[in-house]
Amino acid sequence: MTADHHEGQRVSRRRIIAGIGSIGLGAILTACSGEAGTPSAVATTEGTASITPQTAPATGLDALFARAGTCTLTEATTQGPYYFDADKVRSDIREDRQGVRLAVAIKVQDGEACTPIPDAVVEIWHCDAAGLYSGAEAMSRGEGGGGMGGGDLEPQDDKRYLRGAQVTDKEGIVRFTTIWPGWYRGRTVHIHAMVHVGGRRTLTTQVIFPEDLNTEVFKQQPYAAQGERDTFNDDDGIAGESTMTVVAEDGDGYQAVAIFGVSP
Template sequence: MGHDHEGQRVSRRRLITGVSSLGLGSLLAACGQDAPAVTTSTGASVSPTATTSKDLTALFADANTCTLTATTTQGPYYFDADKIRSDIREDRKGTRLRLAVKVQDSETCKPLGNAVVEIWHCDAAGLYSGAESQSTGGGGRPGGTPPNGGPPTGAPTGETSANDLTPADDKRYLRGAQVTNSKGIVEFTTIWPGWYRGRTVHIHAMVHFSNARVLTTQVMFDEALNTKVFTRSPYAAHTGRDTFNDGDTIYKDTMLLKVTEEDDGYLGAIVFSADSDKDGK
């Protein structure tokens, strides 16, 4: 996977909406392997997805089981970033992380192709793109800062829909979306997330299928690896971490990414079992 639609400003909502005129298969198949480029109803060119450079079978084999993935809050910093791309780093410095996600149906355990997977997370200093002031506790932080200096509480201000944030600027680093191939797999190149007060290290993820949000969850990291990564630049400049996996209110063991070292960074894999028909199973 790799260079598909790199850097395009293509709204995830517009991409899915275009399915009605082009057909789900013909439009989203262009995001699969060896597919020709096509043009959506909005005139955006959709490039084919490159083949993954490493066999992920072994990682996915025991990355998770066919049990409905836990749903979590989407947090206060979600918005549709209009970025369909695999490399979401932009100018953010940090330890490279290649993140592979396999989406499967929670009832049949079969791969869920043509699903849109979005991810977003903070940078090495704990900042979210489009919400830098809010995520540092500056003016307009959603819900305000609790007395103990923990994460924001309450609903974010400036919502465009329930719990969606209106971005404060046009920065979109460490945000992006991909469409699963026939094996249900997407792959992102990003950096190891940083941290902010009140939460352990995590990546937010959302899965859309048939024009519906069918899963909102989070991905966590082994603390031994967090410690190792955070001794390096630029993470080492951000001190005072106060919340770890065992003290995080959202953390579950099933959210742990399976990680292996790779070149100058890490490769992580996780399976999301999504309720594709939204029947609660």
């Protein structure tokens, strides 16, 4: 049984608060465990803040979500060896990482009723253009040991780039700004995601990207410095049709969307 099915295992929930940078996941999980859509108060080092999921309209994303439309449970996958609670509630997870800008919008819905699930926490994490994961840079290079199992990682360094979490709005949507993921040997290009509903890990999955766009992006630096890939979508042991994102050009980068059907 993979870690995504460890019911009751709590992670810190996070959210961007008006006037406050970010707070830990523990406070967010507690605040979001109340009635869906109801703002909650939480004490922070700077006082008490009202926690309300982002309610930015999905205008402009509707067509992409329609293309990604599905009313089934999303396939669970291994969480991989590099997951840990990064304690970063934020929408822009790039920090100092260079690469092609990628906006990611994820809709969480009931996999049977197809209704949106507000106040769910969505975490994403992925490697940078050089194939490195924050908190595990040495392991990403094949140094310092470390297995390839599915358990939570004890961070090996203090880096936290390309990791973050958001709380779904009333439409079940979260948005992130990141970079197009890089690659490493044995895997196709992917982003990891974990969904928490009611304080429990409800889904752990991964999303992948169209190969024609991977090819276009990897012609550019800093990706090109990685050389030739050895694994693509068709021969990846984890990727499948259900994990494919819908992607469109978006100014100087791309917009990707995915729908996660979960069993709440």
